[in-house]
Amino acid sequence: MKRQAPALEAALSQLEAAQLRRARITVAHRAASGRSLTLSDGRELIDFSSNDYLGLARHPALAAAMAACAAEAGAGSGASHLITGHGTEHARLEEELADFTHRERALLFSTGYMANLAVCGALAARSERVLLDRLCHASLLDGARLAGARLLRYAHADAGAAARLLEAQPGRTALLATDGVFSMDGDLAPLPELARYARAHDVWLLVDDAHGLGVIGAQGGGVLEHYALGSEAVPILVGTLGKAFGSFGAFVAGSEALIELLIQKARPYLYTTALPAPVAAATRAALAIVRSESWRRERLAMLVRGFRTAAAAVGVALLPSMTPIQPVVLGSAAAALAAQRALATAGFWVVAIRPPTVPAGSARLRVTLSATHSEAQVEALALQLGRACAGLRNA
Numbered sequence: 001m002k003r004q005a006p007a008l009e010a011a012l013s014q015l016e017a018a019q020l021r022r023a024r025i026t027v028a029h030r031a032a033s034g035r036s037l038t039l040s041d042g043r044e045l046i047d048f049s050s051n052d053y054l055g056l057a058r059h060p061a062l063a064a065a066m067a068a069c070a071a072e073a074g075a076g077s078g079a080s081h082l083i084t085g086h087g088t089e090h091a092r093l094e095e096e097l098a099d100f101t102h103r104e105r106a107l108l109f110s111t112g113y114m115a116n117l118a119v120c121g122a123l124a125a126r127s128e129r130v131l132l133d134r135l136c137h138a139s140l141l142d143g144a145r146l147a148g149a150r151l152l153r154y155a156h157a158d159a160g161a162a163a164r165l166l167e168a169q170p171g172r173t174a175l176l177a178t179d180g181v182f183s184m185d186g187d188l189a190p191l192p193e194l195a196r197y198a199r200a201h202d203v204w205l206l207v208d209d210a211h212g213l214g215v216i217g218a219q220g221g222g223v224l225e226h227y228a229l230g231s232e233a234v235p236i237l238v239g240t241l242g243k244a245f246g247s248f249g250a251f252v253a254g255s256e257a258l259i260e261l262l263i264q265k266a267r268p269y270l271y272t273t274a275l276p277a278p279v280a281a282a283t284r285a286a287l288a289i290v291r292s293e294s295w296r297r298e299r300l301a302m303l304v305r306g307f308r309t310a311a312a313a314v315g316v317a318l319l320p321s322m323t324p325i326q327p328v329v330l331g332s333a334a335a336a337l338a339a340q341r342a343l344a345t346a347g348f349w350v351v352a353i354r355p356p357t358v359p360a361g362s363a364r365l366r367v368t369l370s371a372t373h374s375e376a377q378v379e380a381l382a383l384q385l386g387r388a389c390a391g392l393r394n395a
């Protein structure tokens with residue numbers, strides 16, 4: 001370790017020089033209502049970077065469900081799901097998620113990252129082809145790599161390009177996978193076309209709707225509800241519970257046979273400790289709110305429209321996104337960091353997203369809106385973004 005320290009220092013200096021070194025902030029306090037964060041240095045900022053789209057992470061019903069379950073079941077689950085870690089809260093949540101997504105079964109995972117590793121590993125044999133959108137989430141890429149699959153990527157949201165890859169070697173292709181809502185761009189995958197091509201070639205289609213479930217569709221059913229696609233069109237649905245659901249964990253929803261196979265075979269399911277039961281209890285409370293309080297989605301959609309109008313009025317160029325993910329692409333990592341600093345000075349926490357999270361030359365501020373933002377906060381942010389962008393042009 002001692003011998004290697006200079007190599008580690010050199011790697012860190014290289015990141016620093018390229019403006020790609022990342023730093024964490026320590027959040028000392030999160031306001032229960034509204035969206036403010038207090039940092040450990042005492043600064044208070046309005047949070048426009050969280051994926052808590054519906055404002056459930058600090059909802060008292062989730063905390064109460066968690067506390068009640070912990071009083072009964074304790075904190076940790078103590079073992080994997082196949083040993084003794086699987087309890088009634090997990091079982092009920094899985095049933096409720098299957099019902100919510102209109103599928104035969106759902107299987108809980110500790111994280112979305114692991115859920116994607118699990119599905120790729122269970123369905124793609126070594127050297128079979130896996131087709132991914134160029135901008136899909138890193139966990140799908142890593143899943144395909146870990147499976148030893150032949151990874152092929154098609155141009156972003158280009159169903160025609162996916163079809164050409166499929167037509168080349170359909171028999172050798174195991175899986176076509178995409179984000180439903182793209183996490184760094186906020187746009188939607190062309191699912192009706194992808195579903196048609198995947199079915200025509202008898203290839204599994206996986207949609208990871210981490211940013212759509214709970215948010216898109218009148219019922220919060222995500223991009224599948226938006227496009228009116230059922231489980232025949234999209235047999236594998238991955239959802240995460242740490243974003244709109246304000247909790248933690250993830251699930252795969254699909255047929256009885258698919259879920260049973262994952263339970264038997266998926267290493268990220270078998271060889272890890274089960275999600276704590278109180279987390280599952282909190283998620284059940286969140287799911288009930290997601291299903292019953294459609295005003296949160298309606299309010300969020302209204303804030304998205306208001307933000308886009310206000311940003312256009314001050315000359316801020318946004319990507320074509322109808323979701324609460326509203327990126328402002330600035331190009332270089334240095335420009336994105338400068339804009340992040342300018343906004344923090346003005347009282348807003350909007351994080352710069354740099355390569356390799358986004359392609360080189362497309363560093364950006366990724367603004368995310370929540371149902372708990374006020375209209376005044378959203379308008380004030382747009383105004384400050386206008387100033388920050390003008391500052392960069394004049395720099």
Ligand SMILES: *Cc1c(COP(=O)(O)O)cnc(C)c1O
Pocket residue numbers: 110111112113114116137139179183208209210211240241242249250
């Ligand atoms: C956040 C995210 C994941 C990972 O989910 P975690 O539960 O945070 O591990 C997977 N896929 C997409 C598209 C995501 O945005």
